[in-house]
Amino acid sequence: MKNFSIKPPQVIILIFLIVLIGLAYVLQMDLIVLFNESLIKLVMNGVLVLSLIPMLNAGAGMNFGLPVGITGGLVGLCIAVNFRLTGFSGFFMSLLLSVPICGMLGWLYGLILNRVKGREEIAGTFIGFSVIPLMNYFWTLAPFQNRQMLYPIGGQGLRPKISLEPYFYNVLDQFCLIKIGGIEIPLGLLAFYGLICLFLYLFFRSKVGRAIIATGENEAFSKLSGIDIAGIRLIAVILSTILAGIGICVYSQSYGFIQLYDEPLSMYFPAISAVLIGGSTGRRTYIFEAVLGAYLLQTIYLLTVPIANQILIPEVTEILRTLITYSIILYALLYRDKRGIVH
């Protein structure tokens, strides 16, 4: 498939991870519990990371407009909660609702991106920024009825944080949970993640998928081969947006809250960092890279908090964490190959 070479970001991350695990061991923390947690964290964030792949492969760069898909997914979640759907029906209903909503948003998003070819990343960033205030109006004005979602005083407008506890909190995390000794393996959750990976794998084996990869690799060639570049890119953007919507649904059911308003803005940097840590260079990205990156980054996030609490210098780890997230993106922007753009 591909020769995986270890580059500076991976080295730094691995060293940091080993130091953290070493510290955790020295501080006599329960490594098994941390491992269990890491699997959940992987899937919780992993789908969002996977959602970047179609756009990366289409040559549209890193999806800095991830908030578009996230808000779409949030709308789906809110509607499901509004009807007080619980358990699997609630979760799947929110998925079912997010897919068409994200599809629509992705279509619009893709149309814009097709007009700013070559500058998708900066355009995406600002599209993401502008979607947020737009949706803020929606959250405050939309006629949701479930009182548990609304501000307790006044009864209008959604709360910034809606608890999923009474609805479908952890529904996927707890599904088919296998316990071997202390190790807990969330089989249902992993299977769901695996299914999405499999879907993406098959998608990129299909004709459209291969056209997307070819377009990302050499747009002029694809055009000369009679491929509808705009259409292909649109499909990739829509797929990315839909997966982002699914990603936020999975994230919310693990986390236990729907986070509205400005929260989507804090989610796309970690996702992009993760895919870069996995070895992507901002171009063709393999599913394995997205999974690996998500696992490494989330495990680091997971380890830093308890370790910081133990050694009582919370700032240091937090600073390192932030530093890693942002510097990896900077690194990728610095060292990626320029892509050839024709028209």
Next chain:
Amino acid sequence: MEIKNLSKRYNGIPALTNISLSVKAGEIHGIVGANGSGKSTLLNILSGSPLIRETGGYHGEISFAGNRVNLKNCAEAIRMGIGMVHQEFALLPDLTIAENIKLSREHTHKFTDRLFGPKYSFIDRKRNDESAARILQKLRLHLDVDVKIINLSTNTRQFVEIARVIDRTDLKLLLLDEPTAVLSRDDGLNLIAVFREMAQNGLGILFISHRLEEMQQICDRVTVFRDGAIVSSYEQGEISIKNLARDMIGHTVHKATAPKREIKARPAISFQQFSVKMPGEEINGLDLTVFEGEILGLTSLSGHGKLALGYGVMGMYPTGGEVIYENKKIDRMDAKANILNGIYVLPDDRQALGMLPEHSLADNIIFTGNQIKNLFSINFGRPFSGFIDRKKADAHVHQLVRNFEIKCASLKQKSKELSGGNQQKVCIARALTLNPKLLIVAEPTRGIDISAKEKILQMLLDINRKNHTTIVIASSELDELKRVCDRIAVMVDGKIFKILLPDASETEFGLALAGEEGTKNEEF
């Protein structure tokens, strides 16, 4: 200026070998040669272009005004009094004429000179404008020097470019790279008169041009370059357009590969007033009919439009005019529709347009066929349509790899790892997979070693003979075209200038390429 045994290699490929020539003060020395004959390399060396140093420098001796010199960079060349007028414009479009001419040599206010130092001093616009106007008058041009470059015609820009160089008072040697290429004939003659005048004032001029007629008029001496070596040189009086044309193209050994034949068939495709807006290679009102089953060569000097035909047909650039293919008018240059109708184009720029470098060579061969014609796919119905039937595809690729002798480690080798010749074979294999009725190939042998060249030409011939594919080859390799083509169309300024038979003489081709009417009895 005296040059002795000058040699230059790019990555081991010789560009110039043992060039010796001299330019005296007050002399105009002309250099002619086909594309890639080393003229531009010579000028790059003389103007101290950094490109030369980056690629390993040059060998040989250059002496200037009696002293041996070693040109390391442009600044040094300028200090010695060498000025160059580039083929492409090096002007700043948003500045005025005066500002462009006087750039970096501005007149400044004395007072601020002392106050801030000459670098940060205020510019004396009035004196600048005056001196720029004086220079332009020297060129017999009466222009408002406050006009911005962006508003000028190409003709005038060329004059400004020249004015910029001759403004220098310390100029001893002027290098001109096709200064008249973009000018109309009258302006060209006007300019030439100016050059003559300058030469009479003691300036040495090295003059490069494709217009042989000009050469005859202006030059005291003419040297002909071919393949990086000097073929011949003529003193004034013995210069004749015919001789120059013959020497430029050269006599090469014919490895006759295609027997001559008469094609009297239906037209496969005909272009009427076809134009393609490809920057640098514009086609402008082309009329051409290609007959079914023939191999048509398309040649021109670079920039005259031979490469744009394929791109135009595939809709890569905006087009105009009419194209009639198989008795039907093509309304829109749409790549997909055209491929389905049996037209396929192989681009000249293999790396940028011709392949997927990260994909395996097998994927490269089957890509277009699979995407457009659904070859080698298993269909499970939407949306999972078009998974590749690997077995079928591999068998097909294997067959082609064996037939074409594509040298590769395995079918899964990335195409970027292959050599240029093998990459081109992969491209042709991809075209063959589509089994087109009309194949337009641009520069099929560019950057490929000799033996692979022959193989590729043979492949094209085989495709033509066995599959009855009509082929249009756009190439600057004239002797290759002469070996495989049934007819050769020569383009000048984006139009067909003349259609010659492959056995036409070298002189005829040379004249046609330069856009000169020779004797009046050619076949069309």
